[in-house]
Amino acid sequence: MPELPEVETVCRGLAAMMVGRTITHLTLRRPNLRYPFPPLMVERLSLQRIDRIERRAKYIQIYLSEYVWLIHLGMSGRFQPLLHVLAPSTHDHVIIDLDDGQRLAYHDPRRFGFMDLCSLKELHFNPHLKKLGLEPFDAEVTPELLCQKFSRVNRPIKTALLDQTLVAGLGNIYVCESLWLSQISPHRLASSLSLNEWKVLLPNIREVLTRAINAGGSSLKDHRQVNGHLGYFQHQFSVYDGQGRACQREGCQGTITKDVISNRSTYYCPQCQR
DNA sequence: AGACGTACCTGACCGC
DNA sequence: TGCGGTCAGGTACGTC
Secondary structure (H helix, E strand, C coil): CCCHHHHHHHHHHHHHHHCCCEEEEEEECCCECCCECCCCHHHHHCCCEEEEEEEECCEEEEEECCEEEEEECCCCCEEEECCCCCCCCCCEEEEEEECCCCEEEEECCCCCCEEEEEEHHHHHHCHHHHCCCECCCCCCCCHHHHHHHHCCCCCEHHHHHHCCCCECCCCHHHHHHHHHHCCCCCCCEHHHCCHHHHHHHHHHHHHHHHHHHHCCCCCCCCCCCCCCCCCCHHHHCCCCCCCCCECCCCCCCCECEEEEECCEEEEECCCCCC
């Protein structure tokens, strides 16, 4: 599921519900997700007040008094309210009770998600976070910087943009959409993009992500906003999952094609993306 | 070091 | 109806 816009949407929903609240009970209904839960997770989170919630790349960071709770949603993770009268469902792996009576479930059928806990001081040394590249919205990210950074990358631009150590937060959908908007073929080597192309691509990446955040993300199968609403950016896809359709670009007679690039489905218009 | 393939897990969907 | 194959928004890790 979740790329930067979906994680941002979830963070905002969680923040509205959780900031200022205290976790009264935390229940783990299995010993692990993708990895084992961190040691003493229940003890370290229980009775702690939630100060703030932030997103870093595709990670949710929940700041408590002493620890930061890191959550990655993997492919199918989501948070949803759980009514007290209902028993948790099959894939409700973590149950959070708050001091105002609200109850949330972390639900993740495929269990590619994971959680970690780290002290405030050690946040920057966390093995998951320390490898991450810059945020696409970061002010220090410029076309010049990206042009230079990617000039040594001998992989298709599609693959390179998915690499979280280069730029963090993009996933399969928004890479396809950004490249279409920029008329750049996903097969092009990252090192072959000119500065002028980066001057088009970077603003377009930001444009696509912003529009998706404003739409509450994309709901294909699993993504839900924390309030249960679907995201609706999937109705605005230009290419993703659109193989066989006519290219929407004005004056383009091309047909959207699906190729596999580094084992991921890649949608683009061979006519206008060069 | 950098690039690539595969593993992890469940569910939905398709063709037979 | 049921079965097997394929695919899905992500990341880590082994191998070359």
